[in-house]
Structure formats: C-alpha cells, structure tokens
Amino acid sequence: MAEKKTKGKKKTATAEAVTESAAESQETGRTTGEGAAPTGEAKEDFQALQRRREDLALDVTRAFPDKYRISGEMEGCSDAAKIDLLERLVRTRTFDARMRRLFRQGRFEGTYYSQIGQEACDVVIAAQLEKTDFVGPSHRDLGASVGKGIPLTALAAQVYNRVDSPDGGRYTACHYWHPEYWVMQPSTSIMMNWIAATGAAFGFKMLKKKGVAVAFGGDGATAHGDFHEGCNFAGVHRLPIVYIIQNNLWAESLPLSLTTALTDLAHRADAYGFPGVTIDGNDVISVWNTTRKALQRARGGDGPTLIEMKTYRWFGHSDIDPADYRSEDEVEDWTERDPLPRYVAWLMENEVLDEERLEGIRQAIRQEVEQAVEFAEASARPEPEAFLSEVFVHEYPGFDVRAGR
Amino acid sequence: MAEKKTKGKKKTATAEAVTESAAESQETGRTTGEGAAPTGEAKEDFQALQRRREDLALDVTRAFPDKYRISGEMEGCSDAAKIDLLERLVRTRTFDARMRRLFRQGRFEGTYYSQIGQEACDVVIAAQLEKTDFVGPSHRDLGASVGKGIPLTALAAQVYNRVDSPDGGRYTACHYWHPEYWVMQPSTSIMMNWIAATGAAFGFKMLKKKGVAVAFGGDGATAHGDFHEGCNFAGVHRLPIVYIIQNNLWAESLPLSLTTALTDLAHRADAYGFPGVTIDGNDVISVWNTTRKALQRARGGDGPTLIEMKTYRWFGHSDIDPADYRSEDEVEDWTERDPLPRYVAWLMENEVLDEERLEGIRQAIRQEVEQAVEFAEASARPEPEAFLSEVFVHEYPGFDVRAGR
C-alpha cells in the first residue's frame, strides 16, 4: 500500500497534462506508472474470459494488477482511430470537469452527475458505432454522447436546461441525448433505457435493418426486474445488442455487496444463455477489444453480449453528494487507475502520440469546451409556456392542455 | 423410440392401481418398467450437481435415462414417513383426477387447473415442513396444499368457490391456500407469491423466528422481473428460503425455448450467488434428498437454494385448453415418467409397501376424496353480498362499500 502511494505521487507531465482539468476539481493526483507485465487479457476470447471470471476477485487490484499501465494491441484500430479515440476521451473528461466547476460556481440549477473516471466504459464503444446504431444511455453516460459525436454545444445546453438542448429545456438536466445521433433520451428511472434498447435491437432485426443497439447500466441497476426481462428476451431472440454494466462498486450509497451476492456481475449473463465477461473498464485497450468483439457478434447475428466493466466514479453520485460512505483509500486507489493517462502513456510508448500533439489536442478541446459553455450560457432560458405542447401527435376535441388553469 | 413405447405398454398392476383415477381421465397408460442402473444422483452434493448441470440436456431422456424406475436411498426418511409421503402423493393425484371429471360433468363453474404428473415437485417438500413454515404456491400447486396437510374438504370447497373455502368463495377457484397451514393465498398474477415468500423469509430472519419459506414457480414464470428481484434480494441477505421451479417445458402454449435461451433453468441461480440444481422432478427419491438438503441449508443459515425440477403437466394449462401445441410423442414420453408408479415400485422392491397396503391406501383416499366432494357440493354458495366486507380493517367516515349502487 505504502509503495502504491509512493508510485501515485510520481506524476508525469503527461498525466498532469491530460487530466489537468479534472485535477482542478479535486486534489487527488492522477498518474501513470511503470507497471507489471501485460496481462494479455485483451487477446483472450470470450470463452476464456468467461472461465477467467472465476478467478477474478472483487478486489480489482488482484484481478487487474497494473494500475498505471496497459498493454496489448488494439485490434483493427488505425493510428488515426487511436488518436480520435483519445480526443473523445479527453473531450469527455474536459467537459465533465468544466461542468463540475460551473456547478460549484452556481452557473446552473439542479445538480450535476459527473462521470469522471468511467469515460473509457462508454466512449470507447460509442466511438465504434455507425451513426444509425442505437444507444440507450443511463444517467451517467456523458461519454456515450461525446463518444458518438454529439456536439458539446447541445450537451452543455442540456446541462443548463436551455432552449438549445434537444428537448428545449423541458426534460431533465444532464440526461444527454440527440435524435440525429441516435442516442436515445435516458429515463431517470433506472433500466428503462435497457428495455428500450432491447426493443430497438428487436426493431432492427424485425425490419431487417443493419444496426445494433448498445445499452448502458450501473451495478445497482442490475437488481431491477427490467434488467432481467430485457436480457432474457434478447437472449431468446438473439438480438443484436451489447449490454454494458459499468460496475463502479456503488449505487448511490449502496455498496455492491448489497446489490448482489456475486463477485462479478458478468455472471448475471449466465441466466440468459449469452456470454458475459468481466474486464477492467479503465483499460482502454481491453475495453476496445472486448466491445469490438461484442459488436461483431451483434452484427454477425450471434446475439447479445454482457460486458461488466470494473470502474469507479471519482466523485459523488451527483455533485451534491459528498460520497462520504466511501473510504479515502478506496477513492485514492481507484483514482490512480485513471483510464486516460494509462492510455496516453501507451500511445506514447507506441509512438502514436507525443507531447506536442497531446498539447495540441488539449488546447483544441479546451477551446471547444469553452465555446460550448458560452453557447449554453448564451442560449435562452425556455419560455415559461414552452412545455405546453407535444403531449399528443393528434388533436382531440376534448383535450385542452391548459384546462387546469 | 419404438422400444420405449413397447415398454410403456407393459403396465403392471401396481401402476394401474395407483393411477387408476388419473387413468380414468385419459387413455394414456402409466407404467413402471425394468430400468437401468441407479444414477446415484441423489447422493451427490450441490457442488457436484451444479457441475453436472453442464451435462444435462433439455432432452430429459438423456439426463434422466430411466423413465420407469428410481433408485438410491431417501435420506433420513423412516418407513412410516415413506408411506405417509405415498399417501400424500396418492391423495393429490386422486383428488385432482376426480376434480377433472367433475369439471367435465359441469359440476362447478370456471375452469380447473390440473397438476397431474407434477405431484412429486411440491408434495415431497411440503411434507417435510413444519406447520409454521411458510409456503408460497403458484396457480398449479395443489400438491403444496395437500402435502402440507390441508384437509381435502377445504380444497374442494375452493374448487367449487363455496362458503367453506378459506376465503368464503370470494377469491379464485383452484387457488388453494389455508392460513392455519401457512400456505399463502396464491396470486393469479405470476410471481407475486415468489416475492411474498421472499418477504416471509425475510420476516422470519428479522424476527429471529425459526421457519423457512418455500416458493413455487413455473418455467414461464422465471422470465418475470419479480423472479429476479426476489432471488437477488434473497441471495444478498441469505434468506431462509427454497425456490422451486417446476419446469414442465410449457407456459400455457409457450415452449421453453421462447422463455429462455438456457437449457437448464437452474442456471438462473448463477446470477444470485446461491446454488441452483436441476433434478428429475418425477423422481421422488431425488426430489426428497435434494429438497431435504435445501431445507437444511435454509434452516442452517446458509441461504437460498434454487431447484429446477424437470416435470410435465399431462393435461392442458387448464381443463379448457386442449393443449394441441404439444406433440403426442412428447406427451406419451412424459406420461410414462409418472412419478407415482416409479415410487410405488421402489417402495415394493424395498419391501416398505405391498399390494395389500397400497390397496388399503387407495380405498381410504378414495373415500376421503368422495367425502370432500360431498362436502363441497353441500357447502352453500356464498350469499351474493358476502364480498362486501374486509376491504379495510378500520372504519373511515368517508368510505361506503356500497356507494356505487
């Protein structure tokens, strides 16, 4: 432990560079380190992964021993695509950290749901999708939207509940979506997106359209009946869908041990007859390779895959939650497993990236984020009455939206 | 297959004797046969059983090769208890067959849900319970009530919806229950009993009462969200409960392959961190030994067990269903696996039972059933207004049960 902490303190310029905006939001340092040998896990196939689950412990330290480094190869990923992915990750992180600060400054109402720490889990798969593939995000999936290419302006307007959000400010802040990018509007109500994405996958199949669906959910969400009904149906009909569980060990204040008697939530898939795998959700390479295979399975007619990604949210459930139910050690251990510097270090080792290029990316994205903030702040607050429409498509003689006033 | 059928035709006097009343209801013969060697399965522990699941096929013919015979030992079961169990089985079968006939004769309204063929699945565990253990039956669990000792008179009155049923005829026919015997009133709505039994198990634990709960459900019911929420909670809290799935291959007209992508539903338990086992639900010895162990686990604080029992309903979903969605071969194959003659033959081989005693049992039970029928038919139809009470415990100034008339 002591040794680990020492390691944690050895920040490299690279790590600081990438996570600067996040670091602004809290004191914990993010690091890369000289780590152990490659696990080679990303190269294993699903069968092997499934078998390996038996050996993984909840203590991810044991399962994924190298906190600071990642290794292996990203299958079928060009250098340009690797950089593009990096940009999406940095964009997500930078936007998120900026929003946290703006919230603390009281620039928008309500609360803010930070995803910092979990970006790899949804950015990496979203970046691989076609525009008309369907994404069913949950309440903490900024990365799904950024990963799929939704402009930050629309996302910032959503945070601010302004007229330029896709719903004109009537729906809920931080619930990112965009019809043009086929990211559905997440329900606050847990697992509705899971069922809807299952329905979309069914629709693709029924209409004989190409297209896959991706659904996101948390560890806590897997206890909900709709998790079961969705997965079961998808298994029976071999639907083109990838289910992703971001197991960040907590559901608000509920520790994993009160959500499940399992060690690894990928076992939930055993009940549905399709593969379930557990991976390090903070390892971009592992996430890339696993989601890539799952998408291939979906596109190839082989049915659903459930991927459990071990990850962590650095901050509270939302930004009004001090998250004091977690130990400092746990938080520190996990913030050290920051997916971004690990990926950056790997890119640099492989000479896909250098400091200069990284700096350029950072600068550009910072600007992009600032523009998005300006855009959102300049966007009008909705007219008070602007929500008095679109209850129905058709008109009905007895319906008056204003009848109560 | 041809050979199987030949075997099926070799009825023994014993088999006919036990199932005579059932045979009255349809032409298919029930048989015992000279079978293969004991599988020894009942002696395996849960770990082993779980591993063996991998080898079981949906085709129970392969999994449980001996249709006609059972073997092994019933652990901790005295000869008297074995005979007592036989009586409960015969009582269930005889009552059920009689009700079917009465329904066809138009002696009561509505419909009738026959359990014939599945008796071992619920009689055997119910017979092992203390009176204050909690039973949460489903819509096809006559045997849970008979097994737990509810008098046939009350059950017949339930079929007839007469005043002498525990609910005075206001609740639904064939939904057997009795408060004194701690058999809860099943909801027609699938899996509500599963959740209620889970709550009862929680209550036992919370109140530090001895007592276990047993919940019954069908293969089809396992697709419902409440199946998941109940099992998951029980797993997290290691509740004293035994979950039994009677996998009779059909949920009304829905074949198993449209309920699940699994071969064996016991795998559903893998999602909850407690053991799930698959057994031949028509093998009384196997059911006895497995449920006995599961009850010991529950009583010993080791938490839940899910037991999948492969079984078959001989007749329609209810007696107005011709069940023509099933093949004749399938029905014949399964009716040959009748749990009763297999048990009877084993008892005789082991000299616990002889023809004379069996005949005595049959006679006595027939009389008991006739008395129950007489009782139900003599029981008054409820007063038309008798349901206008017990909406609330307390009185409220604004509540009038008759306000609408």
Add this chain to the structure above:
Amino acid sequence: MAAITYIDAINRTLHEEMRRDDTTFLIGEDTGIYGGVFKATRGLLEAFGPERVIDSPISESLIAGMTVGAAMVGCRPLPEIQFADFISPAFDQIVQQLARYRWRTNGTYAMPVTIRCPWGGGVGGGVFHSQSNEAWFMNVPGLVMVAPSTVRDAAGLLRAAIRSDDPVLYWEHKKLYRSIKDDLPEGEEIVTEIGRAHVAREGGDVTAITFGYLLHETLKAAEALSGDGIEVEVIDLRTLLPLDTPTILESVSKTGKAVVIHEAPKVGGIGGEIAAILAEECFWELDAPVRRLTGFNTSFPAAKTMEDYYMPNAGEIAAALRATAET
C-alpha cells in the same frame, strides 16, 4: 354477408392492418402458436411468421416497454396484455416512458403503439380476470384510451388506434367477444374516429354515459324506460382518454340530467372525471345531481352468486335513470 362477432372483428382488423403495414408486429403471451387465449390473434403467426408475431416470455414490462425502442427505429408495435388485470407489471413502462416519450423529446418521436387489453367482468374469472382498470391511466398525460362497445367499433377503433401516431390502450371487453354480432362488409376499411363519443340513442330526459359491456345493459334499460315515457339519451364514450367533452356537454345541456355507468369501483373511477366535467362546465344546465352507478368499492368476487351481484344490470340502471329523470 355473414355477421361476425366482436372478436372476429378484432382478428380481421389485425390481419388487415398487419398486411397493410409491414412495420407492424404483434407481441404478447400466447399470441402466436395459440392464437391468443381468447383466439383474438388466430392465424396471425401463420400469416406473418415468427418475426412479426412474437410469443413473448411472461414479461409484461418488456412487452410494453420494448415498443418504445422499436417505435424509435421505425416499427408500429401491437403489444397484447393477456388480461387487462396483468397490465400492472407494465404500468411503469406505459406511464413513465411510452406515454411521455413524445412530450419529453419535445415532439421528436411519435409512439405509434396500440396495446390491446381484454378487460371486464362477468366471465367467471375472479379478481385477476375481471378488472376494469382504465381509471389507473386517467391522470397520465400523453396516453389515449379507447373502448369499443360494438362489433363495428371493435374494428373501427382498432384500425384507428393502429394507424394513430399516439400510444393507445385499446380496451376490448371479454364479455362482448362472442356475445354480439354484426354485419361488417369484408373489405370495407372501417375507421372510428378517436376522441369522439357516439350518441347511441337519442332522448331528451336524461343522459346515460357509459361504455363497454354496460352499454348494452344501458340500452336495454333505456328501451324499458321508453315504455314509461322516459327518453334516455345514451352516450357510448368510445374514447375514454381524452374524453369527448363537447359531446358529453351537448347532451347533458339538453337533458339537464346525467348518470354515469361503469363496472369499476366508484371511488376514483372514470365516472368521477365525467361528473366533475359536468359540475364544472355545464353546472347551470344541470337539473339534478350527477349520479354514478358503478361496481362496488371492493375487488371483483369469484363465486357466481357474488359476480352476478357485482355487475350492474339493466334493472339497476333503469332504476337509477328513472330516479334521476324524476328528480
């Protein structure tokens, strides 16, 4: 031209509309192989195959909720809830997701979903096969509910619902399935406008407002009263949500008196909303208290003696109408 039953009208319309629009699909329990527990979906699996006629697992939340995603990618889903009583596990998906999705997305998506719900008492089914639970949905913005009372409307409202771009709960009354018949010309595309009530009988003395099976009891009662010189105007609601306020107000403004009749318990039933509309919007034209004749404030009982007593009948309806007319 042979007369067909209410359930035949449903079955025929499903066939026709599924043939017409290959983005439609059916999903429900026992809807395929079995053709539905009431046989309403008979022949559809054979006609359209297992891709479009889904025998669903026992998962009502999925059945209702999956339609939202399916609709977003271009389908027109036709889920069936086997008995209306089992709509409660699907309640969450219907009221929070399906009904509100258009509004939430600021009009981006339509939800052209028709959920068929066999409802109503009088069929010997006890509490889980007899409920009239339409009132649960009355306070849910974005939802449409229709309830045909005739063979013609069974076809016409179903076609209108399927073609509608709003989510519709279609309440089909089990007791009407085979008890009424009508001549529906094959090939005629009957469409009953959603949102409009129907004056099933004209009269000037008192307005009876009802729907479903009880329309027929009410018409009987009206005939009986006519002999005594009391002329009842009978409104068949057809659409329960949004209610056709103009038609209701017009009739009651004329008669000055109203009785609302439904099977569900009185407290919180849809009769309350109708009586409230009258108390608010045609108060000055009312000449008598608005009466509600309904089921009892209990669950639905099983034994035949009790069930017969529970169901309002023509005699009781006539008495209520007469009492109001004579106020």
Add this chain to the structure above:
Amino acid sequence: MAAITYIDAINRTLHEEMRRDDTTFLIGEDTGIYGGVFKATRGLLEAFGPERVIDSPISESLIAGMTVGAAMVGCRPLPEIQFADFISPAFDQIVQQLARYRWRTNGTYAMPVTIRCPWGGGVGGGVFHSQSNEAWFMNVPGLVMVAPSTVRDAAGLLRAAIRSDDPVLYWEHKKLYRSIKDDLPEGEEIVTEIGRAHVAREGGDVTAITFGYLLHETLKAAEALSGDGIEVEVIDLRTLLPLDTPTILESVSKTGKAVVIHEAPKVGGIGGEIAAILAEECFWELDAPVRRLTGFNTSFPAAKTMEDYYMPNAGEIAAALRATAET
C-alpha cells in the same frame, strides 16, 4: 422547545415508532448508510441495526411486495420509495397484492404496511423528481393514502399510519421538508386520525379543498382575499383515500361554492373525484360550478422558468377563489 422541520418530524416519528415496536423494519434505497437521499431516515441504521434498516437493491417491486409476506409472519414493514416517481415499478405489487390481500383472504390477514413516498414539484427535479401521482391509486379498493401538509401532521399521520392495520401510502411533500417548522413537544405522541380532513381556516364564502405544499399557497391566497371581504374556508384533506366526504360536504353545504386545488394534471386527478362527490351529494347546496385549479395536462417540466409556471401559486389560487366566490 425548538421548532423542528417537517422532515425532522418524520425522522423523529420513525425513531419513536421503531423503538416502540420491534416488529417494524425499514426498507428502501439509500435509507440506511446514507440516511435517505433527503436524510429522512438519518440515524435509524445506527439506532436499529442492519437487520431492521435495510438498504435495498434497486428493486421497487420487491420493496413493496416483500412487505406482504413479512406482514403475514408478523412484521410491520415501513418501506420507502425514494421518489414517488419511482412508485410505478411497485404499482403491481401495491394495487394487486398489498391493497387487496385482506379482502382476498376474507379478512384473515391485516397488512400493516406504511409506504413513504416523497412527492411533489417545485424542487427543480424535472419529470422524474416532481410528480404528484396519487391519482393512480384512487380506484384501488383497500388502499389508504395520507398526505400531511404541516409539521404536526407529518408526525401525526405518520404515527397513525404506522400503527394502522391497513396499508397506507404516506405522501410526504419534498418542498415542505425544510421550508416549514413547528414546535412539537418532544415525547408527545401526536396522532392525527386517518380518514378525517381538517378545516385549516374557516370562512363562509367559498371552500378551497387542497393538500400538501399547495395548502400553504392556498392559505396565503385566503388571507389576501380576506382583505377584500371574501372569506375562504380551507380544507386540508390530510387523507386522500378514503376521502373525508362528510367534512367536505359540510363545508360546501355551508359555503355553496368550491374550488379544488392540486399539483397533478387536471384530467384524471383526484380533484375529479372530489368534484363528483359534490355534484352528486350536495348538488342542491351548490351555488356555482365546482372549479378545479391544477397542474397542466402535461408532464412536469425541468427548466426553472417552466417549473415556476407549472406550479399553481397563491395569486392564481386567489383569482380562482375570487372568481368562484363572485359567481
């Protein structure tokens, strides 16, 4: 004696009643370790341990449904639904099982279960954290619903609900949690009788019927009107189901005029049932149409501009009361 808030009153009563009766237990999401997302259950885990204070998985159907079995074996369960908006996944268990179980078993079992539901708008939460969904349950026989509007009733109705042998939905208004205070003597066992409404203000010109946060807006409106010589009688419903018909009728018989005020959309809201009772049972005493002032017939919007517009306020209430009084 220090004044305590509405949420303190809830917290204190939970402590007292759990101490008093060791068959009680709490189950809900984030109710233990976190003390509830609003801190209503603060300190209970420490006081009563993890056997009696359960941090449940995200399984609302289980949370509500498990109480039925627990009650049967002798417990007095106190489930919490984190936001009333998330009661819909539990709807099935509540309306089909919990509410009806006593009736179904012919009175064999009582269901002494109190489900706490934080509800209401005006807290910046958008459609899933602002709903007023009490009307969904109005047509469910066997269920009781209470909704305290004051600190005293927050304690008194909660204690009465916990001790009641009927299943009670206890609607606690989020906007009142910390916005109102009262002196509640420590140790006094405040009990507010269930089934009785409270005349919160007497007046002879018009009756305002409301509950929850809007009671306070209504009282403000009444004060304002009093200056103009219009005396409003304000009824705080306290119990929503079964409604206290006698108290409502007595007041409206006196004033001859009534306005019902609630947050939920008008169509199908509980105002309909109340207006219907008036139209049926004190028609002859009514001197003006029964008006309903309610939320809009939409879902609840998020942006502050819209939210402010959605919530009825004292000004609008005063205008409605004045218009009715002057009819």
